[in-house]
Amino acid sequence: MRPEATIDRQIAKIAQRQIAVIGGGIVGAAIAETILRQGHRVTMIEPGPFGGEQAASYGNGAFISPASIIPMSMPGLWRQVPGYLLDQSGPLTIRWPFFPRLLPWLTRFLLAGRSKARVTKTAKALSELLSKSPERHADLAARAGVEEMIHEEGLLYLYVDRRAYEADALSWRLRADCGVKTREVEGDELRAMVPGLAARYSLGILLTEGRHCLNPGGYVDAIARHCVTNGAMTQASCAQRVLMSGDAIVGVETDGGIVACDTVVVAAGIHSTPFTKQFGDRIPLEAERGYHVEFADMPLNLKVPVMPQDLKVAIVQTAGGLRVAGQVEFASWKAAPNWKRADLLGEKLRSCFPGLPAKAATQEPHRWQGNRPSTPDGLPVIGRSRNNKNVIYAFGHGHIGLNAAPMTAELVARLIADQPPPIDLTPFSPERFR
Numbered sequence: 001m002r003p004e005a006t007i008d009r010q011i012a013k014i015a016q017r018q019i020a021v022i023g024g025g026i027v028g029a030a031i032a033e034t035i036l037r038q039g040h041r042v043t044m045i046e047p048g049p050f051g052g053e054q055a056a057s058y059g060n061g062a063f064i065s066p067a068s069i070i071p072m073s074m075p076g077l078w079r080q081v082p083g084y085l086l087d088q089s090g091p092l093t094i095r096w097p098f099f100p101r102l103l104p105w106l107t108r109f110l111l112a113g114r115s116k117a118r119v120t121k122t123a124k125a126l127s128e129l130l131s132k133s134p135e136r137h138a139d140l141a142a143r144a145g146v147e148e149m150i151h152e153e154g155l156l157y158l159y160v161d162r163r164a165y166e167a168d169a170l171s172w173r174l175r176a177d178c179g180v181k182t183r184e185v186e187g188d189e190l191r192a193m194v195p196g197l198a199a200r201y202s203l204g205i206l207l208t209e210g211r212h213c214l215n216p217g218g219y220v221d222a223i224a225r226h227c228v229t230n231g232a233m234t235q236a237s238c239a240q241r242v243l244m245s246g247d248a249i250v251g252v253e254t255d256g257g258i259v260a261c262d263t264v265v266v267a268a269g270i271h272s273t274p275f276t277k278q279f280g281d282r283i284p285l286e287a288e289r290g291y292h293v294e295f296a297d298m299p300l301n302l303k304v305p306v307m308p309q310d311l312k313v314a315i316v317q318t319a320g321g322l323r324v325a326g327q328v329e330f331a332s333w334k335a336a337p338n339w340k341r342a343d344l345l346g347e348k349l350r351s352c353f354p355g356l357p358a359k360a361a362t363q364e365p366h367r368w369q370g371n372r373p374s375t376p377d378g379l380p381v382i383g384r385s386r387n388n389k390n391v392i393y394a395f396g397h398g399h400i401g402l403n404a405a406p407m408t409a410e411l412v413a414r415l416i417a418d419q420p421p422p423i424d425l426t427p428f429s430p431e432r433f434r
């Protein structure tokens with residue numbers, strides 16, 4: 001063997017870290033896959049099944065959309081807050097009993113969208129985070145051996161008419177400025193692309209580069225299995241705290257034993273807060289609760305996923321059936337689901353496709369509630385803890401966690417390797433809330 005090869009190996013061994021990834025949703029799984037390729041030893045800590053119903057990554061709208069760069073909080077949103085409190089069946093609601101506790105987060109949320117300049121900055125940061133995300137997912141799925149799970153037919157945003165589209169002019173201008181490619185679809189082409197669509201829709205904006213995931217939960221599971229095949233360890237328990245010896249990390253205590261490690265990645269979605277608290281980082285994180293309803297046997301052949309802008313839902317064909325996902329409900333992640341909200345999604349499906357039967361032929365629809373891990377400024381937290389450089393945060397992806405997971409993984413891998421990131425990390429810094 002060449003002496004240089006021996007030296008290279010020794011260097012690689014010295015650089016090899018023992019990393020615990022807390023959380024096995026799409027973000028944690030994508031991170032584990034990427035850092036394994038860097039040659040690190042990885043343990044994935046996850047109490048539930050990978051991509052199981054406990055994770056937001058299970059039940060999302062499956063959109064991998066280059067257009068998802070517009071934050072929820074936009075100029076003028078504050079005017080609608082009284083309506084959100086009063087109308088408990090609207091697309092965004094705040095459950096009254098939780099309002100006082102949520103007030104500080106909601107205030108920051110509204111302030112984040114107070115001006116066009118702020119929103120433009122957020123959109124720019126998100127567009128960098130999502131850059132080439134459809135291609136990144138195609139590559140990730142191919143490495144995990146499930147390339148068929150990422151579909152390439154594009155994504156269609158639906159408008160009742162051009163006036164409604166023009167009311168969203170700021171969002172589409174920001175998207176165009178960030179290089180998002182679109183094509184208008186009308187008339188016969190729209191009807192052919194979306195058979196059965198309600199007559200009231202006259203305009204579609206096709207995201208030509210958009211993709212969707214056929215089975216979001218199964219995708220996470222496939223990535224985790226691929227990691228295990230490539231040497232990752234798994235710990236099927238709940239992480240409690242990071243164990244230290246002086247300033248050095250020595251492990252993660254879980255309810256099923258200790259996982260030895262020298263580096264920790266916190267990717268536990270809405271459950272990441274106990275770890276940020278342990279390291280003295282104050283990061284406001286709340287659940288934007290969402291729902292889905294999935295019909296195993298609806299007679300609709302939907303090739304291109306749609307997002308009717310008047311209904312604010314994603315309608316997508318998944319491996320499990322026709323899924324309608326959406327709703328933003330502010331309460332607490334601990335609060336019981338309000339299944340009326342899932343039923344409302346079924347009504348929205350029929351409003352978009354009036355020819356569908358009121359009930360599926362054989363099976364009751366599957367109803368699901370999950371928690372988007374959300375920061376008030378609509379940007380995830382990706383970066384080192386202020387107090388320990390070997391604690392790396394990767395959570396708070398809100399509405400775009402599926403979409404942003406591969407780039408997040410790349411950013412975490414660069415931080416671990418002490419290499420410059422491919423995009424500016426400042427907007428995602430954990431320090432920005434201080």
Ligand SMILES: Cc1cc2nc3c(=O)[nH]c(=O)nc-3n(C[C@H](O)[C@H](O)[C@H](O)COP(=O)(O)OP(=O)(O)OC[C@H]3O[C@@H](n4cnc5c(N)ncnc54)[C@H](O)[C@@H]3O)c2cc1C
Binds near residue numbers: 290
């Ligand atoms: C209705 C709805 C629709 C959505 N639509 C889209 C969409 O179309 N496109 C998109 O990109 N995003 C969408 N999202 C958002 C996306 O689903 C989330 O941003 C993403 O799933 C977050 O992934 P995550 O891995 O950070 O968290 P999660 O998927 O929630 O995973 C966190 C994991 O951590 C584990 N965990 C928790 N505590 C611990 C602990 N102490 N120790 C170890 N493990 C722990 C949990 O069991 C869980 O498996 C949607 C979300 C919802 C709710």
